[in-house]
Amino acid sequence: MTDVTLIGLGPMGQAMIRTFLAHGHTVTVWNRTASRADEVVAAGAVRAASPADALAASELVILSLTDYQAMYDILGGVTSALAGKVVVNLSSDTPSRTREADAWLAGHGATLVVGGVMVPAPMVGTEHSYVFYSGPKETFLAHEPVLRLLGRPEYRGEDPILAQLxxxxxxxxxxxxxxxxxxxxxxxxxxxxxxxxxxxxxxxxxxxxxxxxxxxxxxxxxxxxxxxxxxxxxxxxxxxxxxxxxxxxxxxxxxxxxxxxxxxxxxxxxxxxxxxxxxxxxxxxxx
Ligand code: NDP
Structure with a gap:
């Protein structure tokens, strides 16, 4: 098991992986376009061969995707691997799609923590970075020490849509x-x-x-x-x-x-x- 799995290697995902690696965490990564993982794998991240392997690698699974549809596109075929996972979705979308995702993940035994990163990629992990979170407070607090590395956490409450709002x-x-x-x-x-x-x-x-x-x-x-x-x-x-x-x-x-x-x-x-x-x-x- 690695400390964290990160799915979605756009500029934001890559910056997050580098931040976790710099703090000594082990990170498993997966991306639809596999070549986008090459640089972070060279820097120490572990490449998962499939979304199922990426889920299996860590309890904490961070998504950094264009929108919530991408989550269904990636995880929709491997729902049996979701049970027991904490999915921190740092992707932008509407509150209603966020609420749907909360129910969908819960239906597969996973817990959604919603996040919104408020800085561009070069500022991730710096003192200027902060991230809104919402969802079950105990789950958030259990993973807060790792999430804090990305930026100051601003937990807004239990209702999952709050961070998205x-x-x-x-x-x-x-x-x-x-x-x-x-x-x-x-x-x-x-x-x-x-x-x-x-x-x-x-x-x-x-x-x-x-x-x-x-x-x-x-x-x-x-x-x-x-x-x-x-x-x-x-x-x-x-x-x-x-x-x-x-x-x-x-x-x-x-x-x-x-x-x-x-x-x-x-x-x-x-x-x-x-x-x-x-x-x-x-x-x-x-x-
Ligand atoms: P992008 O939005 O460019 O893409 C992120 C990832 O989403 C890529 O890995 C891409 O895969 C994947 N993806 C998109 N659609 C699908 C799909 N249908 N199936 C599978 N994978 C898919 O990345 P950013 O890193 O810029 O942004 C990530 C999130 O963070 C977004 O929601 C954005 O709004 C938010 N954000 C961005 C900031 C920024 O400055 N860029 C600042 C703060 C928040 P592939 O590589 O294969 O295309």
Whole structure:
């Protein structure tokens, strides 16, 4: 038996294997495209000949796959080897597919711990890395010393979907923010400003975000949006200018129009004199 089995050797899986090996753990690996294991095997990992052999090699089985469908594609033919295994799935997918996987694994005698790694491959195992987890707490705690090597564990609770929800929430922030940066850079670039000249100002703007968010939890939870410093009407006018400026420059306007639509609908619903946080009334799920 090895300490851990890792299935899925994309950039993330490879970084995890190297981290475990660096800490003296034994690691069994399997990947659909076998050649992708060559480098980590040369570095000390043990190659499993099949998914069944990979499962047999360790109690702790980590999956680092594109999505949850890949788990069924790999393990669906070897379900009899799942009994007694702890499957830590660090793959991205929807909460409903995560819940289905929890039931599917339980039906084959395995326990699912759901995870979401919040850093890119080069940062796995560094002090900057953290990973959301959810699932049975005792099972998580039993394997926490090994999992901790990947990054600071952030256990969110017993409900399996919690880690997936936190992961998708953080990626909502991440992907939307990255797109906003490209949008802003494209606006300037269309008028001849080199991206490099804008970059320090973009960094400066992102740095101001944390203080900007302070206090918003209370406003959102209480659904009161005092517009003392700025109002949705003022911000909505700015959202109009952003769309117009991007359109004039010949830049794609899908993202600015989506933002403008949030302001338009909040104002139409009577929240114009509220803070920008009143967009919560448009965005949040209906009661
Ligand atoms: P990829 O998404 O590129 O692929 C990971 C692995 O999935 C590969 O080993 C691939 O096998 C396997 N795979 C995909 N589909 C199937 C299938 N149908 N059957 C069998 N194997 C399959 O890898 P990453 O390492 O980038 O990401 C892994 C997970 O981590 C993803 O869910 C991603 O969202 C998440 N993540 C990624 C980050 C990043 O920066 N890359 C950061 C944080 C999280 P094969 O080699 O044969 O193609």
């Amino acid at each position: 936190y992961y998708q929430a953080q990626l909502t922030l991440f992907l939307t923010s990255l797109s906003a940066y490209l949008q802003a850079a494209a606006l300037l670039r269309a008028e001849g400003v080199p991206v490099g000249e804008f970059l320090p100002f973009a960094v400066d703007m992102y740095d101001t975000f944390s203080p900007f968010l302070a206090g918003t939890a209370e406003e959102l939870e209480s659904r009161t949006y005092p517009g003392e410093l700025s109002t949705a009407t003022m911000m909505g006018a700015t959202a109009d200018h952003i769309v117009a400026a991007n359109r004039e420059a010949g830049v794609d306007v899908a993202l600015p129009e989506a933002v403008k639509s949030l302001y338009d609908r909040a104002i139409a619903a009577g929240h114009g004199s509220g803070n920008w946080t009143s967009l919560w009334e448009v965005i949040r799920a209906r009661d």
